Amino acid sequence: MLAYIVRRLLLIIPTLVIILLVNFVIVQAAPGGPVEQAIAHLQGIGGGGVASASGEGISGSRASRGLDPKLIKDIEKQYGFDKSAPERLWLMLKNYAQLDFGNSFFRGATVTDLILEKMPVTISLGLWATLITYLVSIPLGIRKAVRHGSSFDMWSSTAIVIGYAMPAFLFAMFLIVVFAGGTSLNWFPVRGLVSENFAELSTVGKVADYFWHLVLPVTALVIGGFATLTILTKNSFLNEITRQYVVTARAKGLSERRVLYGHVFRNAMLLVISGIPQAFISVFFAGSLLIEVIFSLDGLGRMSYEAAVSRDYPVVFGSLFIFTLFGLLIKLIGDLCYTLVDPRIDFAARNA
Secondary structure, three states: OHHHHHHHHHHHHHHHHHHHHHHHHHHHHOEOOHHHHHHHHHHOOOOOOOOEOOOOOOOOOHHHOOOOHHHHHHHHHHOOOOOOHHHHHHHHHHHHHOOOOOEOOOOOOEHHHHHHHHHHHHHHHHHHHHHHHHHHHHHHHHHHHHOOOOHHHHHHHHHHHHHHHOOHHHHHHHHHHHHEOOOOOEOOOOOOOOOOOHHHOOHHHHHHHHHHHHHHHHHHHHHHHHHHHHHHHHHHHHHHHOOHHHHHHHHOOOOHHHHHHHHHHHHHHHHHHHOHHHHHHHHHHHOHHHHHHHOOOOOHHHHHHHHHHHOOHHHHHHHHHHHHHHHHHHHHHHHHHHHHHOOOOOHHHHOO
């Protein structure tokens, strides 16, 4: 197992390099780079530059007409576009190997500081949403499997289908309208992760205020994920319940609880665990952007989106590096969870 873990960790390096390389090439073809953004800002026009983001041909572009060529050269040097694309790529990879993500073009701070500043918001959303999703979905899926075809199974399936069909951002707006002042109910806040007087509160008050602000955004994130996981858990258990070893266990006189949690659970949970990395990554990154915007939460998703719009490349690539690294590590942890549920699985032997 140790050899398997080491091999997977070593594979992370070329994976990161390839992902960064592909995105770097795509960025070079995108119009309106940071130099064009700066020139457009100086000229008092919109930031949609016409030159390539590679920085070549900027001095002669339409957007730069009327400006001192020396000023344009200084802008290019400030953002590193006085170097060729291969040179910029090599410098980026060399700095990333030292975990140096550089400085933001427009935010006046290092990328590392920005990521650390926004990380608590995104972690709060992703961690609690994933935890609640699994705490609700697994018991509910097991109960639906045990009571398959009953009235409980029917009405809960109806609720799950409705939840699955409703996008997280639409459900978020519904929650705001109903519980945050859109009607007579004004129970929850809709801005930020804590109140303005957070520093003045007691320890218990700070904890309560923190969770009070999380109720609506976390609920909006959970609504879609728990539907998928519940159905997956139910189908996995139904598939295992019909197997011969379950019939044999019941014939030996074992209690239904012992059969379910002593025999079926371990095998059925393999499919559920296989979905943990994807579910966590989806909630943690993909699902957080719209929720962060709707509830005015300043997290990584919102920061990455704003950086992409403003062509703040150090923030874009730094966020991409962190997201990719974190996602690959989560997938490795998901594989290791297999062995906790079923020790018979041996990844080392499989890859021998």
